[in-house]
Amino acid sequence: MSGPSWEARADLVVVGTGVAGLTAALRARELGLRVLVVTKEAADGGNTRWAQGGVAVVLGDMPDDSVRRHVEDTLVAGGGLCDLEATTRIIGAGPAAVARLRARGAVFDGPPERLARTREGGHTALRVVHAGGDATGAEVERALLAASRDGGLPVLEHHVAVDTLRTPAGEVAGLLVLDGDGVPGVLTAPAVLLATGGLGQLYQATSNPAVATADGVALALRAGAPVQDLEFVQFHPTVLYTGEGARGRCPLVTEAVRGEGAVLVDSTGARVMAGVHPLADLAPRDVVSAAINRRLAALGEDHVFLDATHLDRPTFERRFPTVLAACQAAGVDPVVDPIPVSPAAHFACGGVMSTVDGRTAVPGLYAAGEVARTGLHGANRLASNSLLEGLVVGARAAEAVAADLAAAPRAERRLAACPPVPVAPAAGRDTLQRVMSRYAGIGRDAEGLAVVGSVLDVSAVDRPLSSRAAVEDAALTLTARALIAAAQARTESRGCHVRTDFPQVDEGFAHGLAVRLTPSGQPMLDRPALLTRGAA
Structure with a gap:
């Protein structure tokens, strides 16, 4: 090129x-x-x-x-x-x-x-x-x-x-x-x-638009900057469930609906958050998403419901017009029926x-x-x-x-060279999203994370970054590898990072995990460090 x-x-x-x-x-x-x-x-x-x-x-x-x-x-x-x-x-x-x-x-x-x-x-x-x-x-x-x-x-x-x-x-x-x-x-x-x-397009279902392909994370890593806390991906608890196999950006149901009194219930009508957290349905997002995930696993189902039927139609139209329009487009009237929801990458x-x-x-x-x-x-x-x-x-x-x-001196910085369009490894997006959703979403373990790494290693091929799709796929692949490196190293459950094989918080991990690239371009866990350059 x-x-x-x-x-x-x-x-x-x-x-x-x-x-x-x-x-x-x-x-x-x-x-x-x-x-x-x-x-x-x-x-x-x-x-x-x-x-x-x-x-x-x-x-x-x-x-x-x-x-x-x-x-x-x-x-x-x-x-x-x-x-x-x-x-x-x-x-x-x-x-x-x-x-x-x-x-x-x-x-x-x-x-x-x-x-x-x-x-x-x-x-x-x-x-x-x-x-x-x-x-x-x-x-x-x-x-x-x-x-x-x-x-x-x-x-x-x-x-x-x-x-x-x-x-x-x-x-x-x-x-x-x-x-x-x-x-x-x-x-x-x-x-x-x-x-x-953000990086929501690492996953099959997300609240993010199609542009959220982790471009900036990849740019920074290749420039020599470290990244940190990538293993913590927040899954929003209430994304509108539009059917099995939903892909791409899914409509968000803002938690402000719960702030106005809506509650999460399962298919039997039982409260999902009862006894889980002192703030119940207004607990932090990681807590609510994990609780929903546990309930879905127990019931063998793929969505729960957000019951906001206590709000009358004028209130819903005034306070939540975006949510109302998305529900109606999916054939749901939230004033009459509970809204089907499930967690998605946020x-x-x-x-x-x-x-x-x-x-x-x-x-x-x-x-x-x-x-x-x-x-x-x-x-x-x-x-x-x-x-x-x-x-x-x-x-x-x-x-x-x-x-x-x-x-600094205002003289123009001289480039080392004006490079051609670079080449970088990129996996197929469908394959990447499927393995990330299956093994690196809510609930992870060592075996599943290793599967993601192996699939990315096998499926990634070097591609010239000569199109938007190639740039995005390469960014997703590099970011997924960096995320997996941090998730494998954090052998505890904390916040959005839930390890089913290490379910407890480990205070030995009360610090961030930084990742940078090796000279050969592979993500490498860095020692814990504080960024001090220019801190004021």
């Missing part, structure tokens, strides 16, 4: 148009940087639009809540692996981040002086602000895209990021991309921010090791949003902390880029 055919220059290239990417790009533009945003879909094609619940934030107008209480709820949900300092700083910055978002035009439910709140799984107080009932992500995306267009922010649509470009010293110097026709090009920049979202709790300012171990490479592991989530994400993290860390990452570029 020949080398790049075209080139563009910027101070900062942002990969992704979700909440973290657009927040970072807008803030960087305000700071005077030349910014270019790259996305492999249209600008509105990311994961943010599908976020239903809201933004978890303490605005100071609820007398029974506090930042300290929000931090405590996050730490409990995180199963002992959250970083206290990072958690405190991100949550503490939430009110200012939401204020900036509202200043950019986002409209939340309730009167402006006292926004409406709801409660979701793992929260001990009403603190989740929402928009459009259950369409918060769509409103956040709308406001950020409108601000981007109004500010003339350049967005390169339908371009997939293939690989970072680096100097002989290993610093990031740009990005190799493919346009919609597969023509390679170079984006020269001293800073690249990964805001590529959020990655880990990702590229980064500080709360988005810095990674590789100079010039930054990460924000779901692709990043800041220390906020630990072994399990607290509901609606995700949009909060994207807003806070996106802005902080832009400020870090501006500070780093101002402190």
